Amino acid sequence: MESNPLYSITYGLYVVGCYAGGKAAGCIINTCFQVTSEDPKLAICLNKKNYTLECLKKNPRFCLSIIAENTDPMIISSFGFRSGRDADKYADFGYDDIDGAPAVKGNFCGRLIVDAIDFVDCGTHEIVIAKLVDSKGGSGTPMTYAYYHSVIKGSAPKNAPTYRAEPAPTKAPSDKKMRRFKCDICGYEVEVEGDLPADFVCPVCGFDRSHFKEI
Secondary structure, three states: OOOHHHHHOOOEOEEEEEEEOOEEEEEEEOOEEEEEOOOOEEEEEEEOOOHHHHHHHHOOEEEEEEEEOOOOHHHHHHHHOOOOOOOOOOOOOOEEEEOOEEEEOOOEEEEEEEEEEEEEEOOOEEEEEEEEEEEEEOOOOEOEHHHHHHHHOOOOOOOOOOOOOOOOOOOOOOOOOEEEEEEOOOOOEEEEEOOOOOOOEOOOOOOEHHHEEEO
16 A cells, blocks of 8 residues: 555644643644534544543543644644643743633634534544534634645654654765754754754754754
């Protein structure tokens, strides 16, 4: 079976925001679609290891923020590459409570407030069927997964349905003037002459030089 055609399936990017024991939790997802038009139902997909899925099963109301091309990329980093079990993803951004669900502050194409009503086991992931409760307008152009990869040059978190392991990087020849480094958190790549400065910080995810590996 060839996997290449799977790359042609289109995806968007969204922030799921919910509460867990009175605290705001959430994550980035790339799988969401409308199932019905009347009495609208939506379907999203979450990895079974995802803390946000645990939270939704205890508190089914959540906010779905539609990421725009001009949404702060640090939001993608914070919500996509850290676990809510040991990090406060909202710390640098704050959030507004919308109809009982946390919505991370920032520019988005819109917000959907939904209630999870069913969970479908799909092996490594679960599909969450949700009923639309309310919607809020926004602005901007929805960010596609293709835009995220080609323009922002990000990679998929290991819990994402579209994650694919990459071959281990090889060391560049010692006589090569230009050297290329890749962030092992978000996948951002940078090319420099010589070594990457010790104080370099990833412009996408904000992590330091220690997370950059030469490729």
